[in-house]
Amino acid sequence: MRAPYMTRLGLAAVLFAAAVAACSGGNDDPPGGDNPPDSGNHDSGTPDAGDSGTPSTPDAGPDAGPDAGEPDAGVDAGTDAGTPDAGLPEGTVTIPNKLSELGLFTGSPATSDFQPVAGNIPYELTTPLFSDYSLKSRTLYVPAGKAAVYSASDVLDLPVGTIITKTFAFPADFREPDKNVRPLETRILVRQPGGWEAYPYVWNDALTEADKAVGGKVFKNFEFIDAQGVAKKFDYLVPQRNQCQKCHHVVDEQDNQQLLPIGVKARYLNRDHVYDGQTLNQLQHLADLGKLTGLPPAIQIPRAPDAFNTAEASLEIRARTYLDINCAHCHNPKAQPGITSRLFLDIKTTDEFSLGHCKRPGSAGNGVGGEFDIVPGDHSTSILWYRMNTEESGKMMPEIGRALRHDAGSQLIADWIDAMTPRTCK
Numbered sequence: 001m002r003a004p005y006m007t008r009l010g011l012a013a014v015l016f017a018a019a020v021a022a023c024s025g026g027n028d029d030p031p032g033g034d035n036p037p038d039s040g041n042h043d044s045g046t047p048d049a050g051d052s053g054t055p056s057t058p059d060a061g062p063d064a065g066p067d068a069g070e071p072d073a074g075v076d077a078g079t080d081a082g083t084p085d086a087g088l089p090e091g092t093v094t095i096p097n098k099l100s101e102l103g104l105f106t107g108s109p110a111t112s113d114f115q116p117v118a119g120n121i122p123y124e125l126t127t128p129l130f131s132d133y134s135l136k137s138r139t140l141y142v143p144a145g146k147a148a149v150y151s152a153s154d155v156l157d158l159p160v161g162t163i164i165t166k167t168f169a170f171p172a173d174f175r176e177p178d179k180n181v182r183p184l185e186t187r188i189l190v191r192q193p194g195g196w197e198a199y200p201y202v203w204n205d206a207l208t209e210a211d212k213a214v215g216g217k218v219f220k221n222f223e224f225i226d227a228q229g230v231a232k233k234f235d236y237l238v239p240q241r242n243q244c245q246k247c248h249h250v251v252d253e254q255d256n257q258q259l260l261p262i263g264v265k266a267r268y269l270n271r272d273h274v275y276d277g278q279t280l281n282q283l284q285h286l287a288d289l290g291k292l293t294g295l296p297p298a299i300q301i302p303r304a305p306d307a308f309n310t311a312e313a314s315l316e317i318r319a320r321t322y323l324d325i326n327c328a329h330c331h332n333p334k335a336q337p338g339i340t341s342r343l344f345l346d347i348k349t350t351d352e353f354s355l356g357h358c359k360r361p362g363s364a365g366n367g368v369g370g371e372f373d374i375v376p377g378d379h380s381t382s383i384l385w386y387r388m389n390t391e392e393s394g395k396m397m398p399e400i401g402r403a404l405r406h407d408a409g410s411q412l413i414a415d416w417i418d419a420m421t422p423r424t425c426k
């Protein structure tokens with residue numbers, strides 16, 4: 001059986017954390033920023049311990065335990081659920097300074113009992129984004145009485161009040177990935193009445209709390225031992241709040257940038273997860289909980305393969321899946337980098353030139369390994385591969401979100417390019 005959600009974030013991790021030199025960034029919210037100290041109104045749209053009887057009541061669930069860990073102080077301080085802050089539209093979620101105050105988790109990594117509350121549903125993706133080898137745990141909270149609407153190709157249509165979380169963590173040694181796991185940050189996306197908002201939270205060294213850090217943070221000289229036993233040291237970067245939309249955005253018809261989730265699409269969610277000891281399809285589980293409507297029969301639901309499982313799909317489909325989840329949020333016809341570079345790496349693109357075949361880059365930088373994005377049959381002169389394989393900032397792709405090379409990803413794309421029918425580009 002899979003171990004439950006991050007229970008292994010242990011005390012030993014505190015010791016490990018002490019070895020980590022952290023610096024800069026942190027809690028530099030602008031004074032008078034977006035977090036008025038009116039803790040009494042945190043509950044509009046967020047889970048509320050007083051909102052009894054609904055499936056998403058935080059501490060109603062068997063595995064959350066009644067008021068395990070920190071009670072969600074401020075969340076239920078005397079106002080009715082759904083009462084908006086004065087002057088704010090109905091359903092607005094007030095964003096607290098402390099992650100615990102969202103009421104979505106109980107316990108803490110310091111005491112190895114950090115758990116999503118009932119109704120804050122853990123999920124995994126068939127193929128995730130690579131982020132410097134960090135382990136990620138994701139949860140989806142859809143407010144009581146509301147549900148997501150299924151889409152075959154786009155992100156699920158999630159109702160106002162939805163909160164998605166993603167926690168990034170590292171074990172001290174990837175050969176023992178369950179031990180000494182240290183969370184660094186938890187990112188959240190919140191569906192407000194006016195659209196999505198993104199916030200980073202950074203875990204303190206004691207691992208007792210994650211604090212909102214709109215300025216991001218650098219964990220300088222962060223160290224771990226990789227799966228091969230090689231020590232790695234690098235600067236781990238928590239993005240600033242305004243960098244979230246570099247990836248989480250589309251440009252709409254009016255030329256406005258809109259923030260959006262990326263991974264919560266049917267094809268990436270279409271996999272099993274163990275819930276309370278039971279292996280269930282994630283989408284079916286959401287539908288069974290009343291949190292997803294419009295789910296078609298299983299056979300009709302698309303599925304992106306695990307890009308690194310050769311048994312699941314062809315090299316072509318696995319490589320395209322990897323590019324879709326790692327690159328397409330920027331390289332698509334509706335995102336700024338895609339619009340500028342005309343390089344489209346999303347799964348829908350079929351035109352070879354838009355995918356980079358014999359395409360000269362628009363922004364012709366020097367020393368990026370070649371003249372064309374993809375030289376079919378030869379990865380070693382293909383810019384697309386070069387920029388994935390390098391760790392040089394200004395050249396590497398994605399341009400943010402990693403400092404280290406993803407060896408397996410870079411190899412997958414090399415294999416994909418080498419398997420193409422060779423062509424001389426002009």
Ligand code: HEC
Nearest residue numbers: 128129164187189198199200244247261262263264400401
């Ligand atoms: C380098 C691009 C990139 C940046 C920068 C980025 N994200 Fe994401 N994020 C992704 C991708 C791709 C996914 C989906 C794949 C996954 O979860 O592994 C994702 C997923 C998420 C999710 C899970 C819900 C979803 O969209 O699927 C949350 C929550 C999230 N990001 C929050 C944030 C916040 C907050 C920031 C800024 C502090 C941020 N992200 C910055 C690329 C990025």
Ligand code: HEC
Nearest residue numbers: 246326327330337341343360361362363373383384397398
């Ligand atoms: C955060 C947004 C972002 C992500 C994610 C991203 N890119 Fe880019 N990419 C850009 C921008 C901006 C440019 C144009 C400027 C430049 O060339 O550096 C670009 C340019 C490129 C180019 C040159 C394209 C041309 O024809 O001009 C290649 C090749 C490339 N990216 C590959 C990738 C690959 C492969 C991935 C995923 C592994 C990826 N990118 C992910 C933002 C992104």
